[in-house]
Amino acid sequence: MPKERRRLRRAVTGWAFAAPFTVLFVVFSALPVVAALAMSLTDLRSTDLRNPFAVDFVGLDNYTRLVGDELFVKAAGNTLIFVVVGVPLTMAVALASATGLNSGLLRFKALFRVGFYLPAVTSIVAIAVIWRFLLDPEAGLLNNLLGLVGVDGPNWLGDTSTALPSLIVMSAWRNFGFLMIVFLAGLQGIPVDLYEAATIDGAGRWQQFRGITLPLLRPTLLFGAVVTGIGYLQLFEEPFVMTRGGPLSSTLSVSYHIYNQFGFGNYGYAAAASYVLFVAIVGLSVLQFRLLGTRGDS
Amino acid sequence: MTRHRRLATVVAIAAAMALAAGCGRDSGGEQDTAKAVGAGKATGEITVWAMGTEGEKLAEFAKGFTAENPDAKVTVTAVPWDAAHQKIAGAIAARQTPDVSMIGTTYQGEFAKTGALDPTPADLFAKDSYFPGAWDSTVVDGTAYGVPWYVETRGIYYRKDLAAKAGITAAPKTWDELKAMAKALQTKAGAKWGINLQPGKTGSWQSVMPFAWSNGATITDGDKFTFDSPAMTEALAYYQSFFTEKLAPTFLPEGQLEPDFVAGRIGAFMSGPWHVGILKDQGGAGFADKFTVAPMPVKQTGTSFIGGSNIAVFKDAKNRDSAWKFIQWLSKPDVQVKWYQTVSDLPAVQSAWTDPALSGDAILSTFGAQLKDAKAPPAIPTWEQVSAAFDSEVEKLAVAGQDPATTAKAIESKATAIGTGS
Numbered sequence: 001m002p003k004e005r006r007r008l009r010r011a012v013t014g015w016a017f018a019a020p021f022t023v024l025f026v027v028f029s030a031l032p033v034v035a036a037l038a039m040s041l042t043d044l045r046s047t048d049l050r051n052p053f054a055v056d057f058v059g060l061d062n063y064t065r066l067v068g069d070e071l072f073v074k075a076a077g078n079t080l081i082f083v084v085v086g087v088p089l090t091m092a093v094a095l096a097s098a099t100g101l102n103s104g105l106l107r108f109k110a111l112f113r114v115g116f117y118l119p120a121v122t123s124i125v126a127i128a129v130i131w132r133f134l135l136d137p138e139a140g141l142l143n144n145l146l147g148l149v150g151v152d153g154p155n156w157l158g159d160t161s162t163a164l165p166s167l168i169v170m171s172a173w174r175n176f177g178f179l180m181i182v183f184l185a186g187l188q189g190i191p192v193d194l195y196e197a198a199t200i201d202g203a204g205r206w207q208q209f210r211g212i213t214l215p216l217l218r219p220t221l222l223f224g225a226v227v228t229g230i231g232y233l234q235l236f237e238e239p240f241v242m243t244r245g246g247p248l249s250s251t252l253s254v255s256y257h258i259y260n261q262f263g264f265g266n267y268g269y270a271a272a273a274s275y276v277l278f279v280a281i282v283g284l285s286v287l288q289f290r291l292l293g294t295r296g297d298s
Numbered sequence: 299m300t301r302h303r304r305l306a307t308v309v310a311i312a313a314a315m316a317l318a319a320g321c322g323r324d325s326g327g328e329q330d331t332a333k334a335v336g337a338g339k340a341t342g343e344i345t346v347w348a349m350g351t352e353g354e355k356l357a358e359f360a361k362g363f364t365a366e367n368p369d370a371k372v373t374v375t376a377v378p379w380d381a382a383h384q385k386i387a388g389a390i391a392a393r394q395t396p397d398v399s400m401i402g403t404t405y406q407g408e409f410a411k412t413g414a415l416d417p418t419p420a421d422l423f424a425k426d427s428y429f430p431g432a433w434d435s436t437v438v439d440g441t442a443y444g445v446p447w448y449v450e451t452r453g454i455y456y457r458k459d460l461a462a463k464a465g466i467t468a469a470p471k472t473w474d475e476l477k478a479m480a481k482a483l484q485t486k487a488g489a490k491w492g493i494n495l496q497p498g499k500t501g502s503w504q505s506v507m508p509f510a511w512s513n514g515a516t517i518t519d520g521d522k523f524t525f526d527s528p529a530m531t532e533a534l535a536y537y538q539s540f541f542t543e544k545l546a547p548t549f550l551p552e553g554q555l556e557p558d559f560v561a562g563r564i565g566a567f568m569s570g571p572w573h574v575g576i577l578k579d580q581g582g583a584g585f586a587d588k589f590t591v592a593p594m595p596v597k598q599t600g601t602s603f604i605g606g607s608n609i610a611v612f613k614d615a616k617n618r619d620s621a622w623k624f625i626q627w628l629s630k631p632d633v634q635v636k637w638y639q640t641v642s643d644l645p646a647v648q649s650a651w652t653d654p655a656l657s658g659d660a661i662l663s664t665f666g667a668q669l670k671d672a673k674a675p676p677a678i679p680t681w682e683q684v685s686a687a688f689d690s691e692v693e694k695l696a697v698a699g700q701d702p703a704t705t706a707k708a709i710e711s712k713a714t715a716i717g718t719g720s
Contacts, residue, residue, distance in 0.1 A: 047411035047679045047719060049391040136551065158549045160698075246499060248693055263383075264683035265408055 040272035046265025055268075062272035072273060074249050075257040082168060082253065083232045083284070090172040090228055091221070094179035099213070101180070102187040113184075117177035124174075128241035131170050132157070157243055160250040167238045167251055175231070179224045186220030187213070222292040229284050233277065254280075330441045332417035340370040340620035345396035347375050349382045351641050352400060352447075352607070359640055363627045370620055390414040395612035397621035401444055402607055403435045404685075407677035409610075410438035411719065416611040416618065418442040422626050431604035432646045435674040444610025445629055448643035451602045451665055451672045452508060453591040455573060456566035457559070460487035469592035473509075473536060476595040480545040483565030492545040494555055494567035495537065498693020503675075503685045504603045505568050506692055508594050509533040511601035511673050518676050521718050523684075526710035533597075534695055534702035541696045548697045556580045559589075570605070571644060571665050591661045593668045604672035606646060644669075679719035687712040 015022070040062055042055045066072050097116055101109055119127065134141050135156040143153030156166045190213065198208050214221075236255040239245050245252035245260075254277050261270035340363075348356045353376030360372035375396065377385055383405060389395045390412050401409060409415055418436065423445050425433055432446035454469075454476065461467075464482035480492030496502040507517075513536075515529035524530075540546040550558075556573075558564040560581045578586050594602045609628065611621045627633060634645035635653045644656075644665065651657060651666045675681055691709045694700040700708075 045679070045719070046387055046408055049387055049412045050393070050414055052391065137549075138551075155549060244500070246693070248498075248698060249690060260686070264686070265387075265679065266683070 036271045036274060039268050040275055042268045044268040044271075046267065058268070062269050063276070065269065066273055066276060071249060071252065072254070072257055075252045075254045078164060078250065078252055079233060079235055079254045081164060082171075082235050083229060085165075086168045086171055086232050087225060087228050089168065090176050090232075091179060091224055093172055094176040094224065095183055095217075095221075097176065098180045098183035098187055099209070102184060113181075116180055119174045120177040122174075124237045124241055127170070127174060128238075132242065135166055158247055160248050163243055163247060163251050167242060170242070171232070171235075171238055175228065179228065182224055183217065183220060186217050190216045218292060222288065225288045225292055226285050229288060230281055233281050233284060330413075330417045330443075332419045332441075335419050335422055335622045336619045340367040340623040342369070342617045342620055343371045343373055344398060344617050344620050344624050345373050345375070346624070347377050347382075347386070347396045347399040349377050349379045349400055349402070349607075352643065353377055355641050359637065360624075362633065362636070363624055366627070367620075367623070370624075372624065390612075393614050395614045397615035397617050398609060398611055398624060400447060400607050401610045403605060403674060403677070404682055406435060406443070406608055407438055407681055407719070408679040410441075410443040410677065411679045414612055414614065415443035416613050416615065416622075418445060419622060422622055423629065427629075427648060428646050429604065429648060429669045429672065431669070431672040431674050432606060435604070435606075435677055436608050436610075438677045444608045445625060446646035447607050447609040447628065448634075448637070449604055449606035449646045449669055449672075450570045450572070450644055451604050451668045452504065452568055452570050453593055453602065453664060453668055454493075454566055454568055454595070455559070455577075455589055455591050456493075457483070457487075457489075457562060457588055458590050459588045460489060460562055460565050463487045469590070470595050473512075473595050473597050477536075477539070477545075480540065480566060481543075484545060487565060488562065489565035490558075490563040491547050492565050493540060494550060494559075494564050495540055495546045495696075496568075496692075497541060497546070497548045497550075497696035498689055500686070500689055502692045502696075503688040504605065506534070506537055506688075507673075507675070508568075508602045509537055509597070511603075512594060512597040512599050514598045518678070518718065523710055523713040523718070525688075525713055526706045530709075531703045531706045534705050537692075538695050538699075538702055542699065560585060571662070572642075574661055575642070591664045593664055594671075600668075600671060602668050602672040604669060604674050606644070676718075680716050683716050684713045687716065 041057060041059060043058050043061075044052065044055045048055050097112075101113060133139070135143075137143055137153065137155040137158065140153075140156075142156070146153040154162050156162050194212050194216075195208055198212060203211065234255050235253040236259065239251040239253055239256055240259075243251045245256050254273065258270050258273045258277065261273060346356065346360075347353070353374065357372070357374035360374065364370055364372060379402075382402070386395075386399060386401075386405070386409065390409065395414065401415075418441075425442070428446050429449055432449045433442070436442045436444050436446060456469075456479065460483055461479060464479075464486035466479055466482055470476040470479045476493075482492075483489045484492035496505045510530050510533040513529045513533045515527055515533055516524045518524060541548055547564075555564065555567060556576055557580065559567060559577065574591075577589060581588070594600045609625055611618060611625065615621050628637070629647055631645070631647050631650040631653070634647045634650040635655055637643055638645055638650075639655060644662075645651060648670075656662050656666060675685070678684075688709050691700070691705050691712070694708075695702065695705045
C-alpha cells in the first residue's frame with residue numbers, strides 16, 4: 001500500500017529531524033524527571049550510593065513528612081510572601097518605568113534604558129557584595145542616609161523582620177529591568193491613533209492608561225507575571241549569597257531547603273520537596289492564566 | 299498523540315515504581331574486616347584526591363615518598379572544598395574512585411556507611427599513636443576507616459595587654475574565671491565586647507559542644523541522641539549568659555572579628571590555630587606579644603573540639619596495598635612535622651609534637667596540650683544535618699533568647715527526627 005508506506009516514510013523523516021532534540025530531551029529531561037519522581041517514593045540517602053536500588057519503597061511517606069517539617073513550612077511561608085509581594089512590586093516598578101520611558105517623560109531615554117537593565121545582566125555575586133555594603137548596619141549608605149534625618153536604621157539583613165523585605169526590594173530592583181524591556185516592546189505595539197482618539201474624546205492620562213494601555217497590554221502582563229512568578233517561586237540565589245537563609249531561617253526559601261536536603265544526602269526527601277515546588281509552580285501559572293488571560297474577547 | 303503520551307507516562311511511572319518496589323534494603327549487619335597489606339615497597343600509580351591547600355601542595359611533597367619507593371608514582375588531584383563532597387559522592391556512585399582521598403571528618407560517617415571505604419589495616423597503624431579524639435572520628439560502627447591526617451582544636455584567644463590592664467595576670471582556668479575575664483575586659487579595659495562567641499550560624503556547634511563536653515554532656519548513647527540532659531542545659535545556659543549579659547555580640551559582620559580584636563574592641567574570642575597567622579598579619583609588628591591563647595576553661599573537664607581531616611583508601615582502589623603504604627608514610631612523625639612546616643597542618647600523630655618546630659612555640663604548645671583533651675562528634679552519616687539543626691537552635695538561644703532547657707529539648711527532638719542514619 002503506497003499510501004501507508006508514504007505515511008511511514010514521512011513519519012520516519014519527521015522523527016529523524018526531531019531525533020536530536022528528542023534524544024537530548026528524553027535523556028537529560030524526561031528521564032531525570034521520572035527518576036526523581038521514583039526517588040521521591042523511596043528512602044534513598046547518600047549512604048546508598050553504591051547500591052542505589054537497595055532501598056525501601058516508602059510510598060507517600062516523604063510527602064507526609066514534609067507537612068510536619070517545621071523548616072519546610074517556614075520556607076514555604078517565606079517563599080509565598082516573597083512571591084505575593086515581590087511579583088506585583090517588580091511588575092509595578094517595571095510598568096511604571098516602561099510607561100515613563102515610552103511616553104517621553106524622561107530625557108536621555110537610552111541612558112535610562114541601559115541603566116535600568118544593567119542589574120538584570122550583572123552577576124548576582126557582584127550585586128550581593130554591593131547590597132551588603134548598602135545595607136550594612138554601621139557603615140552602610142542606607143543607614144547613614146537615614147541617620148542624616150535622625151532615624152536609627154535597623155540591621156537590615158541581621159533582623160528577622162527586615163531580612164526578607166530587604167531581599168524582596170533587592171530582587172525587584174534586580175529583575176524589573178528585564179520586564180521593563182518586555183513591557184516597553186508591548187507598549188510600542190499599541191497603535192498611537194488609539195491614544196489620539198482618546199485625547200480628542202477628552203480622556204486624561206490616567207484614563208488612557210486604564211482604558212487603553214492596561215487592556216491592550218494584558219498578554220504582555222500575563223507573560224511578565226508568569227515568568228516572574230516562576231522565577232520568584234524558585235527563590236534561591238538571593239538568600240544563598242546574602243543571608244544563607246538566616247537570621248533564624250527568616251529568608252529560607254523552598255529551593256534553598258531542597259538544596260540543603262540534597263546536601264544532607266536525603267535524596268528521596270529532597271526529591272519529594274522538589275515535586276511539591278514543581279506542582280506549586282504549575283498551580284501559580286494556571287492561576288495567573290485564569291486571572292490575566294484573555295476573557296473570551298479574543 | 300495525547301493518548302500516546304499519557305500511556306508513555308503511565309508506563310514509565312509504573313516501571314519506576316516496580317523497580318523501586320522490587321528492591322529493598324538488605325538487613326545488613328555484616329562486619330567489615332580489614333585485610334592485611336602485603337610486604338615490600340610501594341609500586342605502581344597511586345591516585346590521590348586532596349582538598350584546599352593540601353591538594354595544591356601534596357604532589358610536590360609526595361616526592362619524598364617516591365624517593366623511598368622508586369617504583370611508585372603518586373598522582374594528586376586537587377579538589378576544591380566546595381566541590382569535594384559532590385565529587386567523592388559521584389565517584390562512589392560510579393565506582394570510579396581514586397585509591398586515596400582526604401575525607402573531611404564530617405563526611406566520614408556518610409562515606410563509610412556507603413561501604414566505599416576500606417577498613418584500616420591494624421598491622422600498619424597503631425591507634426594509640428594518634429590523638430584519641432582524632433582517631434574516634436575515623437571509627438564508624440566500631441570499625442576504623444582511614445586515619446587522621448591533621449588536626450585542629452579550639453582555645454580562647456585573649457588580649458594579654460588588655461587583661462593586664464583589667465588586673466588579670468593568669469589565663470582563665472574555670473568557667474567562672476572566663477566569665478570574670480570577659481566582664482573585666484569590658485568594664486576595666488574598655489573593650490566594647492568582652493568576648494566573641496559564635497551566636498548560631500553554620501559551625502556554632504563547634505563552639506558550644508566544648509562547653510557541653512566539659513560539663514559531662516554527650517551527643518549519643520548507642521543509636522540514641524542524648525542532647526536533652528541537665529549537663530547540656532547547664533552548658534547552654536552558661537553559653538547564653540554571655541549574650542544576655544551583653545558580654546558577647548549577637549551579630550558580628552563577617553571579617554569584623556580580627557580588626558576589632560586588633561583594635562581592642564573585642565577582648566577575647568574562641569577559635570582554632572589558624573587565627574594565629576591571621577592576627578599576626580593584621581596586627582602588624584609587635585602585635586604577636588599582645589595576645590595569647592588559653593586552653594578551654596574547666597568545669598568538670600576542659601574538653602575542646604577536635605577537627606581536621608582524615609585520609610582513607612577506597613575499596614574500589616586499583617592499587618590498594620601501595621595506597622595504604624603511602625598513608626603509612628604520611629603518618630610517620632617526621633613526615634608529619636615536615637607537612638606542618640609545608641602547609642601549617644597540625645600533626646595528628648602525638649609523637650610528632652615533641653619536635654622543637656612545634657614544642658618551641660608557646661601558643662602551639664597550648665593547642666598541642668588541648669588536643670589530648672578534645673572530642674569529635676560521633677561519625678554518623680546524618681551529622682551534617684543534625685549539626686545544622688543544632689546551629690539553628692543555638693541561634694535561637696543566643697539571639698532570640700530561647701530558654702536553655704527548651705533549646706536542649708528542641709535539639710533532641712529534631713535530632714531524633716533526623717535519626718543517626720543507622
